[in-house]
Amino acid sequence: MAVRHYTNLTIDRSEDLIFGRAPHPVTCGHDLTIGAGTVYPEINFTLPPMEVTESTMPAVLDQYQKIIDGVCQRAVDLQVPGLVVEFELLPPMTIEPAWGESIVALLRRALDGYHDKHGLKIALRATPTDVRDGERPVRRRSGRYWEAMRDSFRRCVSAGADMLSIESTGGKEASDDALLQCDLQTMLVALGVLGARDMAFLWDEIGEACKGTQCLSAGDTACGFANTAMVLADRKMIPKVFAAVVRTLSTVRTLVAHEHGAVGPTKDCAYEGPYIKAITGVPISLEGKSAACAHLSSIGNIAAATADLWSNESVQNVRLLGGDAPVVSLEQLAYDCRLMNIAAADGADAARMLRDWLVRSDAALDPQAYVLTPDNVIRVARAIVEADGAFARSRETIAVTLDILREGATDGPLHLNDREKHWLDMLQMQLEMIPTDEEAAIKAACLGTKPDLVPGAYEIDDDKL
Template identity: 50%
Template sequence: MDNLFTDVSYKSLDELIYGFAKKPVHLKNGMVIGGGTVYPEINFTLPPMLISQETMPKVKAQYEEMLHGICSKAHELNVPGLLVELELLPPCTFNPEWGIEITKVVKDIMLEYDSKFGLKSALRLTPVDIREGKQLTHMYHGDHWDNLMATFQGGAEVGADFLAIESVGGKSLHDEAVMNCDLPKALFSLGVVGTHDMTVLWDNIIKIAKKTDTIASGDTACGFANTSMVMAGKNFIPKVFAAIDRVMCAVRTLVAVERGAIGPDKDCGYEGVYLKAITGTPISMEGKSSACAHSSTVGNIAAALADCWSNESVANIRLLGGMAPTVSLENLVYDCRLMNVATTRGKALDLRDMLAESDRQFDPQAYVLDPAVVLKLSRKIVNGKSHFEQTKIAASATLEELREAHKAGALQLAEREVRYLDIFEEQLNSIPDSETELQQVIVKNTTKDKFDPAKYDL
């Protein structure tokens, strides 16, 4: 059963701003996400190295080095609070005991700096969604599922504050849709397969969160809309497809909150701005600060509604300024300081609008992150009576908005991009009103290695 949001949480654009959420998240240490302060959220990963039972001492030593550098710099720069995201690598989710060990190492160092220096922090645990590959027997049972759930459970028991994931339900189908600029297939992968998978997955994550007294934070369409973003950045697909895909992904990401997640949503889900507008939950975002991980055209505008500001991820390599995770944290801290000072001086709306204005005209992917556009499209999306219908509305409303913005001179689009708007409009008009009918068409024209309905109980 869909627990759909039927209205937006913000009635006025002036309320929709960085640092403030209608439903702030209160932590036991006094930090409040979405309560007026933007916090840095640091993300990091190992340098190229083998992860095995034999190398685990070296792996843990890498995490110890990263955390000491991060926490020491955070203390030195007087941060009011710090979020640490631990995105586990595949071997550490396929082998839950390794991921749990690393989680404990990271949390123990965070607690050490809290005890010694009063550094407030919270740990977001993000096991990698390993439910992919030829060895997968089913999305909701078998070794892949069991190891994923065991990693969540064990990580929560040793100190994770937030549980999150970049889920992959429908990704193989979506990847094919992106390569072929197939909007109906993308819509089906997100609005039917993805939302179904999110429902099952997040019901189980919520159970673990309740059992372990942790916070179910949120999901992200990183494997979906970010794939489109990267492909568009290389000119492999139209930018307008990536923009439409981003807004469609919002419906899928919303499901985590529909099932009980309370935020903050994950940083690499740029569609989080729609989640915030509709649900009122706080979000983490990334932009220019994530250039260490990937390029984008949304460097400033992504910060306009952020409650936490992240760097995406960076490997533990040495730069002239120090180890990369520590350097990334310093960049985040100064961005957050500026946003927070603007708030205290009553200039937050001005800064929000400048962040948006500096990016939105140059790329449709930036344009759909503009707070005014977000609120306008969100009001249309919530009129849908099902996830399928909401996703379809997201696509059509975004297409219409991009066309109008270009005609008004508010959005620069190459002639090639404008022509694609007509193509995608034709594709949208071909989609049946029944998701069952659409599924029959998709299954008929898709190989089982891309989508096997039986593995999803569909």
Template identity: 50%
Template sequence: MARTFFTELSYNSLEDLVYGYAKKPIKCENGMVIGGGTIYPEVNFTLPSMAINESTMSKVLAQYKEMITGVCEKAKELQVPGMLVEIELLPPCTFNPQWGIDVTKVVKEVMMEYYTKYNLKSLLRMTPVDIREGKDLKHMYHGEHWEKLMETFKGCGEAGADFLAVESVGGKNLHDDAVMNCDLPKALFALGVIGTKDMGILWDNIVKIAAETNSMPSGDTACGFANTSMVLANKNFIPKVFAAIDRVLSAVRTMVAVECGAIGPDKDCGYEGVYLKTITGTPISMEGKSSACAHSSTVGNIAAALADCWSNESVENVRLLGGMAPTVTFENLVYDCRLMNAATAKGKAKDLRDLLVDSDRAFDPQAYVLDPKVVLEISKKIIQGKTHFERAKIAVAATIEELRNASKSEELVLADREVRYLDILEQQLSSVPDDEAKFTEMMIKNNTTDKFDPAKYDM
């Protein structure tokens, strides 16, 4: 399959880089245009703690029907101009593709009912879980795990999913080890070599399935990678500067989906989406303060600055004082989007964008690297790389430079230990050779985790 290797930025100034607008908007059959000027809420909900098996599937489907009905009713009540719904399938519903297909059918049926009766415009994003993990995995690209994942994608597309997405895991076991030890070369290898290779193979197949099922290939996310770093950094288990660097590094990997033909919106839990939008022009979904129901973060406002869809990560179907959690969460998203769309209508979108940025950027390096100004500068350097590996190295070096300069100018508040860690990480980067084959040989030879088997990646 032909791939696009982006060598120019879609945005060269801050003038047009703002939430709700994308250079390559997605025009949908129901009239919704993602990235066309309106920011839409994208609600993501999941089951409460319960068993998922043959005997409980009727209860599982009833839960999904309850959740989507509550959300659609609230959307009708609040007169939303359009919305997205994302279902991140749980492992049993990918290991058993028909269960994931049945979930798709139940949710889409309710969405279509509200469209027919009330002209409520909505789009469904189905995200099968990447099950290519575990001791019984034979190979990343063939065998039971691969086949069931592909079957789930195809079945969800045929059952009515508008968008197909995934949180892919190629290289994750290596990356987990890298994060726990703050091993930058290993993180670079996991994301810039293993991850990009895996993404290419995986997304060539997803794009093909989307074309065959009349659905749209949306995007991937480094949730299992950079978000792991983010959560650990927020708990002070690892340096925050490591998590910030890891975030930018992950953009090189996540962008491969777009190179293969994904059109967006990129997944909400991929905060690196701001780099994808800047480089490729595709719309992105983002989350920030709205994702507190799933995890804490230090990027609550700034994450919305360039979003085209505003999401909530994932919320369980549990009862709150205000109602069921998915419906309550959706209401919060709707009001956030109303505010942003009202600012756009009054010509104040860039003012609101800048306020969202200024409220977060100085307090954490993870927020700082999401500042559109910083994103532009680093993105200019990333696209100069001729290979994914080269771009990964550039991403790391450029981020270290940006964070160090921001600390010196006092634009970013960094503890002394964080500043010292920039020197350590820069020294680690200097040990990475420029030759990818040499680096790969070195990393495989020195691999210490039995969870990573190069043969399963055809290496």
């Protein structure tokens, strides 16, 4: 597959980085064009506590049928301008690809019905699980889990998915410990070397699965890395400045999907999406305050500032006072989108005013929000495209992010307490010790001590460890 190298920004002015508009919109599903001026809700849901086995599959299908009928009917009632439904397969539904396929088919039929009956513009995103770490050490490019994933990609496409995504986890064998130890060097290698190499392999496969079909090769997310960091920081286990650096660093990894053909929209939990949008121009999905049903965050408003789809991440199908949780969640998203779309309808100045309120309400309070201001997004994205190769880009991303945070805390509005400032200095020292040569950095990361890591899965010879 031809690889596209981004050496310039597609959006190079922060004023042009705004919700609802992407330079390269995509059209999919039933008449849904994403990134052409309207922000649409993207609803996601999961099962209540129940097993997923062959014998429970009828009950599982029944759950999904009720959920999809509920959310689509509410979407019609609220007259949403369009809707994306995301189905994130649970691990057993990927390991047994036929189970995932049957749910995609069920959702497809439901979406077709609501389109035919009500004219609802609607599209379906399917997201198989990266189950490759079901066996340890993790082979990544072979074995029954990988074969199940490949099969799942194809079955989701043939069953009617309009977009294919994944939350891939290449590099996690090294990143989990690095996150807990705030080990910047290993984190860089995990994301900028291992993750990037795995993404190239994986997104060529996803591209093949989508080739010649109705299904878009959409986008990935560094959820298993940067969102893990975000949650750990929220629970005060690791510094927020480290989580902010991991976020920007994860962009380099996620970008590889687009170098290998992904056209967007990016996955909702990819908070690195704004950098991807600036670099590639593809539409992005994001989540924030209305995803608190799935996880807490300190970027609830600012995440909406550049979103083209607005998601709830996931919600269990449980009963709330207002109705079933997915229906309640859809309603919250619908109203969030209405506000953004009415601002956009009042013209570019009004849209930017709302965007800036979304940005300013979060930016000074948390470094993870601060790195997402449009100005800082452009600055980080520019550093990425000006460097050559994933490793060099990763190193540059860390450097510019630390500069942004230091400047923000020193002369700007960013509030950092003493503990966070101390860690900013620690991270700077760590950066200065990271070799500038990729092979030396791989050696320094001591990957040989990671019991689950198979070097060959990342094109690394054993003697290079």
